[in-house]
Amino acid sequence: MDQGRLRILLWIVAVGFFMQTLDSTIVNTALPSMARSLGESPLEMHSVVIAYSLTMAMLIPASGWLADRFGARSLFMAAIVLFVAGSLACAMSGSLMQLVCARVVQGAGGAMLLPVGRLVVLRNVPRTQFLEAMSFVAIPGLIGPLIGPTLGGWLVQVASWHWIFLINVPVGVVGCIATYLFMPDNRASAVGRFDLVGYCMLSVAMVALSFSLEGLTQLGMPRATVLVLLIFAFALIVAYGFHAQRKPSPLFPLHLFHIHTFSVGLLGNLFARIGSGAMPFLIPLLLQVVLARSPMEAGLMMLPVAAAGMSAKRVVTPLIRRFGYRRVLVSNTLLLGALMASFALISADEPLIVRIIHLGAYGALNSIQFTSMNTVTLRDLDSERAGSGNSLFSMVQMLSMSLGVTIAGALLTAFTSYFGTSSPAATLAAFRSTFVCIGAITCASAWIFWQLSPDIRGGSDRPEAGDAQ
Known part of the structure; x- marks a missing residue:
């Protein structure tokens, strides 16, 4: 493949990654507006987020086999078509149930965009250019969560919540045409039976x-x-x-769990990410429902989280090489859990600069947590077990995100029933109790990382594994 076609191929995969990660976060700031439009309570809209992430968790394990069986180009085009069809159905939804069903369709497309795109890069990029190519593809995946909440808030404020889904349509049409013209239809010569x-x-x-x-x-x-x-x-x-x-x-061989770092990292990711999955759902909801901020203001408040998170990635490798994975993960998990619980102290008269610092500190610790957990989980997988191990890891990541929103919604509903909704103070009390519980769950997961050997450091890590959250 010549360099011109290869560059276009990388752009196609990067845009697909961007669409998938953008829609994981763009919905959060629009939930109250959706609730008003559909006649629902804003505190009961978490199923919109769960439907997307849970569908992705279910379908990611099958994506590699499907690409080998039907061809990468065919499957990538089908993924884009599903994603766009789901986006249109979301925009046309007139009830919460219709919106949830549409998000399932959208999640089915999104589940195949990243793994199939990564597989195409793996099979078509020369080994000497692979790291550079994967870094290029990963950048839009980091930008998506960065601008998602702000873009969602802006679209809701200047137009309506329907446009957070409609913007996917022109991008998807162009993506389909480009995929047909420039993506090779790689498929395996011999495909085994799917489990x-x-x-x-x-x-x-x-x-x-x-x-x-x-x-x-x-x-x-x-x-x-x-x-x-x-x-x-x-x-x-x-x-x-x-x-x-x-x-x-x-589907997932049990001998994967004989790798100590993989088994500990996988379990740690499952439980520690519950809090990290809950916070992007809870914070915009708190800012709009209780503190009466506009969708745009709520979206802007998430920028310090993303900006501090990207900046903090620089310090992870030196920290791990100096202190080892166990000390970094145990201490950072405890700090992160305490910081999540500290959001219970948020109030309407809190100075803006204090809130920005608070959110920035959370973003930095969360980024250190993600990168450390990712690298320790994947560091000891050999080439024979990399495919199945990475698929299982991706499934656990999405499942944990779904569980985080589910648990946050369940806690919020339970505490709302206890405190009532007769006043903003009562609703704020429900949010505060939820933040404390989410922080406690995160702190408890530090015990899992304590099982790591203190001698495991960053000498043999694959740095690119920590880029994707």
Whole structure:
């Protein structure tokens, strides 16, 4: 492939990555406006976020096999079409249920954009240019969360919430045409059988777990039903373990968990990211519902989080090389949890500069947490286990984000029922209690990272693994 076509290919993958990460955050500042338009409570809109991230978690494991079976170009085009169709359906939704269903379609497209795009780069870029190419593709993925909340707030204020989805349509049309013209249709010469049984076990388990937590609050399920769903979810996870032991080529081989850093990092990511998934949902909601800020102001308040997060990435490698993964992750997890809980102190008369510093400190610690967790999880995977390990890791990341919003919504609903909604002070008390609980969950996950050996440092890490949050 000549350099001109290769450059266009990288732009196609980068824009796909940008669309996927942008829509993970752009919705957060628009939730109150959506709620008013659809006649719903702003405190019960978390299913809009969960539907997107949970769908992505379910479909990411299948994306590699689908690309090998049907071709990367065909699958990437199908992903864009699904993403655009879901975006149009979101904009046309007239009820919360319609919007949630449309977000499922959008998430199905988004789930394939990043892994398939990364696979195309891996197969078409020379080894000597691979690191540079992946860095180029990763930059839009970092910019998406940076501008997402602000762009969402601005679009809601100058137009309507529908435009946060409609802006995907022209980008998607151009992306489809460019993909057809410039992306090679790579596919594997021999494709093994897909582990459909194992995939169904894990997918149904994730859905059952999410529905059980959601059923405690928004869905109004009886407690017996919630308990049955929880037991069913854990039973399927155990059943997958026995299935993976017997099957020659399971979806995720159990020998991955023989790698100490991978198993500890994976569990740490699952629980520590619950707080990090909840905060982008809670903060814009608090600013608009309780502190009466406009969507644009709420979006601008998220800029210090993203800006400080990008700046903090520079200090991660020196910290890990000096103190080791265990000390950095344990101390940073405890600090991050305490800082999340400290958002309970936020008030309407808080000086702006104090709020900016508060948000910036959270963004910096969160960035150190993400980068450290990512690199320790992937550092010891060899080339034979890199594919399945990376897919499992990506699935856990999206599942944890979904669980974070689910748990935050459940806590907020429970505390709102306890304190009532008769006054802003009562609603603020519900938010404060939720922040304390989210902070406590994050602090508790520090115990997982304590299981790491104190001698593990940054000598053999792959720096690019820490770029994607």
